[in-house]
Amino acid sequence: MHLSDGFGRTFRYLRLSVTEACNFRCSYCLPDGYRKCNRPQPLTQDELRRAATAFSELGLTKIRLTGGEPTIRKDFDAVAEAIGSLPSVKTLALTTNGYRLPDRAATWASAGISALNVSLDSLNRNTFRHITGHDRRDEVLRGIDAALEAGFNSIKINAVLMRGINDHELMDFLSLAKDRPLSVRFIELMETGDHAAFFQKHHLATDTIARRLERAGWTRKLKPLDAGPSIDYVHPDFDGSIGLIAPYSKDFCKSCNRLRFSSLGNLHLCLFGSFGLPMRRFLKADDQIEDLKDALTRAVRRKTEGHRLATGETGQTSNLSSIGG
Numbered sequence: 001m002h003l004s005d006g007f008g009r010t011f012r013y014l015r016l017s018v019t020e021a022c023n024f025r026c027s028y029c030l031p032d033g034y035r036k037c038n039r040p041q042p043l044t045q046d047e048l049r050r051a052a053t054a055f056s057e058l059g060l061t062k063i064r065l066t067g068g069e070p071t072i073r074k075d076f077d078a079v080a081e082a083i084g085s086l087p088s089v090k091t092l093a094l095t096t097n098g099y100r101l102p103d104r105a106a107t108w109a110s111a112g113i114s115a116l117n118v119s120l121d122s123l124n125r126n127t128f129r130h131i132t133g134h135d136r137r138d139e140v141l142r143g144i145d146a147a148l149e150a151g152f153n154s155i156k157i158n159a160v161l162m163r164g165i166n167d168h169e170l171m172d173f174l175s176l177a178k179d180r181p182l183s184v185r186f187i188e189l190m191e192t193g194d195h196a197a198f199f200q201k202h203h204l205a206t207d208t209i210a211r212r213l214e215r216a217g218w219t220r221k222l223k224p225l226d227a228g229p230s231i232d233y234v235h236p237d238f239d240g241s242i243g244l245i246a247p248y249s250k251d252f253c254k255s256c257n258r259l260r261f262s263s264l265g266n267l268h269l270c271l272f273g274s275f276g277l278p279m280r281r282f283l284k285a286d287d288q289i290e291d292l293k294d295a296l297t298r299a300v301r302r303k304t305e306g307h308r309l310a311t312g313e314t315g316q317t318s319n320l321s322s323i324g325g
Ligand code: SAM
Pocket: 022, 028, 029, 066, 067, 068, 069, 070, 095, 096, 097, 098, 117, 118, 119, 158, 159, 160, 187, 188, 189, 190, 191, 192, 319, 320, 321, 324, 325
């Protein structure tokens, strides 16, 4: 059984947010830090397991745990293990800011997480602190080394390059992929409801990065349309690769193969959609999983053809930590 929408897209990949809380204060996401006041409790471990069961039985066999910062959950290891051991989950992935990686990388790899994305927006200690509000660059770098040793199948470093903040570091970022089998991915800054002025000042178009890569001898790698939205580059002198995530490009939504489920139990058909469909009522007991599958199958038919970011419509997304970036 597969989940598909009215535009011929089939969904294989779920981004499951396990918390909206984050310990970092990234200037483009949560500059004042996460505020807990009066927010509902996130899904419990059992609710997350039921959601993951329903999606995976509907053909979404790759599940990425995200947030907020997923690893600040006290029961994160147990959540990862519970979801990783579901028979229909083929790939369990994690997106993290990396602060717990030095200690936990090996444990998470053995718990079944096979694909790891680490966000790292600067290699310069001061700039890292300026962007994230934390003096933790060294920890994250140590975490990446620990992850390489732990034997994940895939390691990606995600950086948001911003004009006037860290765009001069492009070549330094490339050097991470020189002798290591990892992919460095540049995510184009997206406009969110909270940060219109920041976006205007610091947005850097992916085309600009692509031109700089091509001038430095990187070539674009062809890949199947259903492989997801990143535009990948390779270079004969580098072990790793580069990916560009260009949400403003005209074909970005065509290859959309993902759905999002928030830590409050809402289905989000698009990161920049204007609504989340409440599903928590179907997560109270194991015998509701079939009802949840029916509700999801109906809901996905409502997915629109694409977002309207290019015209400045950011939907209801005030920042990405609330839905799971
Ligand atoms: N805390 C985890 C982390 O740091 O990776 C997971 C959540 S974070 C919201 C996921 C990704 O979204 C990060 O790589 C972050 O850089 C990216 N992100 C957040 N806001 C963004 C924005 N406005 N534009 C582009 N990327 C953004």
